[in-house]
Amino acid sequence: MRGFCKVLLAAALFVASTGLAQARDQVKIVGSSTVFPFSSFVAEELGATGKFKTPVVESTGSGGGHKLFGAGMGENTPDIANSSRRMKRSEFERAEQNGVTDISEALIGFDGIVIAQNKDDAPLKLTLEQLALATIAEVPKDGKLVPNPYTSWDQISPDLPKRPIVIYGPPTSSGTRDAFEELVIEKVAHKLGSYEKGYKKVRQDSAYVPAGENDNLIVQKLAKDKNAVGIFGYSFLEENQDTIQAATIDGVTPSLDTIAQGTYPISRSLYFYVKNAHYDKIPGLKEYVELFMSERMIGDKGALKRIGLVPLPADVREKARQKVLNRVKLTKDELQ
């Protein structure tokens, strides 16, 4: 029995010792799955070419990332949170309460959300309003809101094809879904009136199929099902030009140019957030941020463009760069 006690004691000591804080020499990044490929690309480049360890990049989703990021300061918390939307005021306040007061914000580029279909289909030309009417939960009728009655595109507008509405889109947990709700549904609902303020419900009947976090699955569905329409990030459209085509929205085809100029209506900004106090403690953090913000990454000819990041206009880019490199502190009033 004495030997057994010794083993137990050793095990307990071992577990306790692993809990002791040890100096971290590796940048830790969490957050959006949309920013994840860009962030890991920069991390890899830093690790491969410099003297620093490759930063660890975790894909937790924007919300999950802010939760971990704002949990506190110190080596057990991430240094950077990637985000496919701006930080929310509530997230900032929570971070502040936990001692994360000095945060700087980096705007890195745009991402377009595309509406795509099988390549062999007749071209689909939608307006933002038609798209919203096909996906919204309720539509106004005789001054009242009724559950969305549309089951075929030509019911929305006679010039649209006679095709059943089958939309594969992101599930509620996804940042792409948040952006779609805000940029399409909320905007159109506001314009149409007769909705309460901030209405952004997506229909839940069989016309809208939440297709999971993996956009490749939606692309595969579109390749097989000619009736279906899919909603996903721009980079997947670029990679799969041989099987799918994009619908035009308000007459604009999604492309690097139209998204960057803002003429394509469904585009969003991508960000990351840094804890300024961690610069002194974590080796490689400064270099990672500098490399990410450099022209050879996010510039017009930058490496991230190849994997789907839409570059910011040159002047906006320069301003965003100065802001994060000078560690300008983010304030609550900037956020909503």
Place this chain on the structure above:
Amino acid sequence: MTLPTDPALHARRKAKERRFKTMSYAAILVAGVFLVFFFADILRQGLPALKQAEILVPIHFTQDILEYPESSLPPEYVPLVSRGVVRLFPNELHATPKLLGSTQERWVLATADVDQFLKGKPNRLKAKERRTAERLQSEGRLRLAWNIGFFTNGDSKLPEMAGVFAAAVGSVYVLLVTLAFSFPIGVMAAVYLEEFAPDNRLMQIIEVNINNLAAIPSILFGLLGLAIFIQFFGIPRSSSMVGGLTLGLMTLPVIIIATRAAIRAIPSAIREGAMALGATRWQVVWDHILPLALPGILTGTIIGLARAIGETAPLILVGMVAFIPQPAASFLEATSVLPAQIYTWASDSQRAFVERTAAGIVVLLVILLSMNALAIFLRTKYERKW
């Protein structure tokens, strides 16, 4: 006594038996077809990843490449050569300064697009780049070579550089931790329950709960691991220690159940014989029960570990589904594991990752098959019939 011999009844009974036999046969056939189809599909997709495009380029080392590494290559080659190769030229020049001014011909990795082009798959080469590639191919400066990098590299965002090595190392670490945690505890718990425990209500509750635990969805163990190991004990996120302990929790009930079954299969004559000679309970367990039950225990353990090595869901919660290209050097360092690696590749937008995803699955399947083969080997070699 004579059996009733009604020929009609006899024929009906026989027919029933034949029908039943046919149906069982069809069932096994269906299962087999699914399996064959799955393997064939995965192999068809994954095998091309064993070859990778290489390109013979002249590299000109000048002072300029420190600032613009691409300037070391003739311009028409630049879009065809992997960034993973070009970005290392400055470091190489720093390490061996005497390269300065020299030109070297070398086979280097081509981009994933060139690779996909050579394999006849969709790619994003521009018309001009494709013409260059075709010309280089006819000149013998472009070839498909064995893809050793897939087994020696870690993860990468450049599909042509990505490999399973770091994830495989991570899987080994995680498995070691899982084994070290769940084997001793599982076996001891089972020995207690079978050999020492009184038969009362409390023990029955424990038994039912252990059986229940074995059937719980694995993601719940992830939540438990997050709460206990990361938040309470403060073990670093994404480390093989925390992943291994989490999977250890999951494997524990499997080992307990397997061990109990193995112990129960030992005839009580062995126990009684030893006790009749004056052996203590401890001696009976240590000298007789455990050695005889060991083949069964090991089989159960290996099957439990095989389940653990293919698990992703609980590891998402403890931060192991992440981009971690370097193999971990210790149990506390961040690491990825094979199934997490496959998951990351499957969700990447770049098409060249499709074949790597399938190849990763093949690697995982080979490991699982060898573990199960080991379990069968141990069982047949050491099992005793009474």
